[in-house]
Amino acid sequence: MGVARYWREIPHRYNLIGKKCGVCGKVYFPPRSICPDCRRKSAGKMEDYKLKGSGTVESFSIIHVPPPEFEGKSPYAVALIKMDEGCYLTGQIVDCDLKDIHIGMRVEACFRRIQEDGKRGAIYYGYKFRKAE
């Protein structure tokens, strides 16, 4: 990931800022400029919307052979999470025994280091999920 892209995505990576359609009320994450249901009616009516950060695990996978930027960090869990607002997003599940992760588990967003551009590059932060209390 380049620093410019990371910088552009800071609002949604740090604070889960998505978009809400001003016509039908559907919430999108990551942000979209047009609602695919309302199409041109939603133009100019997509509003910033901050997700509460809580959701439910819909599916998950344990990664044992990671891509190069996550080398040395395996095993770790990546889950598809249905947020309480209805949208879906993927994220790592942390601070949890991998054996305890299950479909239907309630999770909440937390702020973690996602990856870094080697030892000399920028560090990228963003959301991950942990078991909700």
Next chain:
Amino acid sequence: MADIVGYGAYVPRYRIKVDEIARIWGRDGKSVSSGLYVFEKSVPAMDEDTATISVESARKAVKQSKINPADIGAIYVGSESHPYAVKPTATIVAEAIEATPVLTAADYEFACKAGTAGMQNCIALVESKMIKYGMAIGTDVAQAAPGDALEYTAAAGGSAFIIGRDGIAEINETVSFTTDTPDFWRREGEPYPGHGERFTGEPAYFKHITNAAKMLMEKIGTKPSDYDFAVFHQPNGKFPLRVAKKLGFERKQIEDGLLCPIIGNTYSGSSLLGLSAVLDVAKPGHRIIVVSYGSGAGSDAFDITVKDKIEEVERIGVKKMIESKEYVDYGTYMKFRGEFK
């Protein structure tokens, strides 16, 4: 003076026992534990650092205080383990709590007392009416060379304080005692700190804390028995107990804020986490003395009175958070610390 408007704290979930570290280096864990009065320490996960811990603490402080984060006019993050040598942690925190862009922000470093130094600056800025609210954070993911004496205590954690008006506790007075004392250091580019071993005691920790505490009490005319709680920097469990006794405080006054035996030394987070734990149980009218210590060396002392408003906020529950833990073995600890190159 200014008030504490809200506080937040964060301690990573993972722990390693002193016994486990001692096992690797062929030492008797029980004797190390009793010597230091530390039984286990917090361990940051692989994806936790000073920025992530600061953000978690800061978010809790904002949530507790119910203030608009855009009204925060200054953020100072004190740490000796900032993730970047050049690029502030404070801007990451500011963005993550939605306090940007109208604020001043900076990272502080003064060994273990950079967080309280930030708190003094926030008090000054609030007192001078330059800002409405300021946030001071003390956080560390402390470094220790494998096998060094520091490895038994170097831990991770942090605490954030929002300073302003109409808060939960009033800061009545603050003073500092500072000298050039090379008791502990980390050279530029070096991964681990060095220290003067026994020199870190009498001429460093004890001299600075006792002088700062005495100066504070003399200035405002108080004595140890006037305080319900006392928090002293906690490089291990024994030093704060000994300095408390030396100053005339009783053990019951420091017990609520003494976290080092169960989480280790969180460096810049140490005295502020202790204060957070005290604010969790304090009642209106209670009086607190806090004295930080940073190697190099200096101490900041604070006299605080808890206000009625504390009953209206949801306490952070520092000790409950600490109880939620998972133990790791030494190999996992080394993996988490990124020691396998």
